[in-house]
Amino acid sequence: MMTTSKEQVEQLVAEILQDSTEEDEEVLLHLLNGLREKQQGIHRRYINATLHMVGKFEPEVSEVRIPITPVIHNTIKVPHGGIVATIADAAMGGLASRYVPEGYNVVTTNMNISYIATTTNKELIARGRFVHKGRQTLVMECDIEDETGRRLAIATGSFFVIQRRP
Known part of the structure; x- marks a missing residue:
């Protein structure tokens, strides 16, 4: 059975967190918060969201x-x-x-x-x-x-x- 993009994201995030450093977690949180702000309409472009x-x-x-x-x-x-x-x-x-x-x-x-x-x-x-x-x-x-x-x-x-x- 083929996995969906959402399942791939969930699996990748779980793997990253399993082996993460504190800095990795800070970066992931920064990127995810930017993506959330893009979804909320705070940013119109992904580059702006990524960089806050x-x-x-x-x-x-x-x-x-x-x-x-x-x-x-x-x-x-x-x-x-x-x-x-x-x-x-x-x-x-x-x-x-x-x-x-x-x-x-x-x-x-x-x-x-x-x-x-x-x-x-x-x-x-x-x-x-x-x-x-x-x-x-x-x-x-x-x-x-x-x-x-x-x-x-x-x-x-x-x-x-x-x-x-x-």
């Missing part, structure tokens, strides 16, 4: 935050550079997408990031702002810090305006 990403978007600036947990650690137990780039893209792209007219959206065409420092603190914060507002392209910049104000990276990005898909 929250954002504030005003007309000219944005702020995106994620907690620093083992989920985003690299091998030296600090935030992975790809995650830092991801929240920079979310802060800049989220702000850019709110600027364009109804029926349009943006896609990232280019992003550069310079890493300055790392942190073992509690939160990553990306703050995006406009550099240029064109009809077809938007240029943005972003500072990434921890909750103490320590600058971790700076990023720039270009976004192309596209018609929203149905």
Whole structure:
């Protein structure tokens, strides 16, 4: 008899818990809570749910935050550079997408990031702002810090305006 996806999930979670460390359990709880928040409509996308990403978007600036947990650690137990780039893209792209007219959206065409420092603190914060507002392209910049104000990276990005898909 073939097992269902639900049965496979239940079996895998049981196996993981049987051999888990405290850190494994913390990561699993983090991921499951994110999935629950996605189901509850708190997050619209799985990446936001997985990272527990929250954002504030005003007309000219944005702020995106994620907690620093083992989920985003690299091998030296600090935030992975790809995650830092991801929240920079979310802060800049989220702000850019709110600027364009109804029926349009943006896609990232280019992003550069310079890493300055790392942190073992509690939160990553990306703050995006406009550099240029064109009809077809938007240029943005972003500072990434921890909750103490320590600058971790700076990023720039270009976004192309596209018609929203149905």
